[in-house]
Amino acid sequence: TSLLSSAGSWGGGPAGGYPSIGLDTLSNPGYNAGMVSFSKTNKQTNKTSPSPAPREFFKYANQISAAMGVFTPNPSMFTQAPGGYAHPPHSGGYGVPSPNQQSYGLYPQPGGAMPQPHGPGMSYPGQPGQPMQGYPGAPSPNHPMPGYGGAPAPMPVYPKVPSPNPSMPAYGGGAMPIAPPINRGFRGTIKDYPGADPLKDVEVLRKAMKGFGTDEQAIIDLLGSRSIRQRVPMPRSYKTSYGKDLIKDLHSELSGDFRILVLAMLKSPAEFDNHVRSCIHSGTDEACLIEILSSRSNAEIKEINRIYKQEYKKTLEDAISGDTSGHFRRLLISLAQGNRDERPNVDISLAKQDAQALYAAGENKLGTDESKFNAILCARSKPHLRAVFLEYQQMCGRDIEKSIDREMSGDLESGMKAVVKCIKNTPGYFAERLYKSMKGAGTKDKTLIRIMVTRSEVDMLDIRQEYVKNYGKSLYTHISGDTSGDYKKLLLKLCGGSD
DSSP, X not given: OOOOOOOOSTTTSOOXXXXXXXXXXXXXXXXXXXXXXXXXXXXXXXXXXXXXXXXHHHHHHHHHHHHHSSOOOOGGGSBOOTTOOOOOOOSSSTTSOOTTOOOOSSSSBTTTBOOOOOSTTOOOTTOOSSOOTTOOSOSOSSSOOOOTTXXXXXXXXXXXXXXXXXXXXXXXXXXXXXXXXXXXXXXXXXXXXXXXXXXXXXXXXXXXXXXXXXXXXXXXXXXXXXXXXXXXXXXXXXXXXXXXXXXXXXXXXXXXXXXXXXXXXXXXXXXXXTTHHHHHHSSOOHHXXXXXXXXXXXXXXXXXXXXXXXXXXXXXXXHHHHHOOHHHHHHHHHHXXXXXXXXXXEXXXXXXXXXXXXXXXXXXXXXXXXXXXXXXXXXXXXXXXXXXXXXXXXXXXXXXXXXXXXXXXXXHHHHHHHHHHXXXXXXXXXXXXXXXXXXSSSOOHHHHHHHHHHXXXXXXXXXXXXXXXXXXXXXXXXXXHHXXXXXXXXXXXXXXXXX
């Protein structure tokens, strides 16, 4: 079992060196008055030394603890006992990255990815919050372009506050924050190129295509060293400088999978993801649909919906309904709403309830209540679901994926399992997808291109680690042996190196 992305062995235990989901820190959240130390002064030596807390203090402290349920006093209120634990690390590292870094909240954040701001003024992976000098912002002034695999900034959650998502219960009472994260920094392979100038960049592209023949190496060197926010404005800058369409020029000069890869790298994330249409209409590529809808943030899914309707004059939901059926159709439609809870907090009591509900809907009854699986897997937050999967394993002694194998079949089984894998371990999920795209005779180039482009600025370093661990050779080596020519060279640029 791997699970995306999205994110270390999310939900159950660390995989590939990712930090635990923090359930060990939540198992005894109550305040322990016995850890308090008091000072006692020796009148003869005028020295102070720690002494046990008075009986009266325990009496009142325990009353306070019992009354408040969960009470964590400020450490400065009491003298620290000798040999005790140091103050906890400051928050803000892992899971609360600055806009110019990619890091995971609990492993990779929802979608395998780093928390990203969305909406006006949002940033792309690796963007320091402001456009680089000379580069315009997003290509559309009205619709900001979300980065791949991002997630909205964590919302503050206080006890008893109504849920921001009406379909989700509020996380009050026993709600506890995720364990203090470790700052893993940027985990992609493609970063902003310092001092890049869009007008000079398109001049390089123009020279590469002008005259007899095409300088493919110049195109590889340029695109392979520019981030997505630096690549997307190039068609506009090209038209401004030369009055020509860059996409059409590249299409006429290049060919094969190399051309497909180059053109994919010049699209915005939502525009590129919008090839879900081909996933639907080419015999319905269920794995492609699940991959996109289960690994993207709510904001990204909503942007995909907007662009889909704008281009094809029908909603994504209508397209899915027309090409799928039954419980699998319900699963895809639920994911396509982009309405998953995205709060980082985990309520262990609710996680246990959901684990029991899944058990009651499957292993513990005759038949299967697929709707219950759908409701929990498509609406709950990813950190919460990782806790649910762990509780489920502890409760019934079986991994949730094994239960899905036993209870479901066909497209629904593969779809549900893919969602679970994506939530449990996003890099592991994508490593598996890449491996299968190159395994055996022939290469599934659409899958290979899609993942290499969309994850190169998100978690490619983690995907590479999972790849070596699970398949015994590096992703770089596999790509080198399975592809060729300029196509291979540009893919290896996105890969970023061998392991």
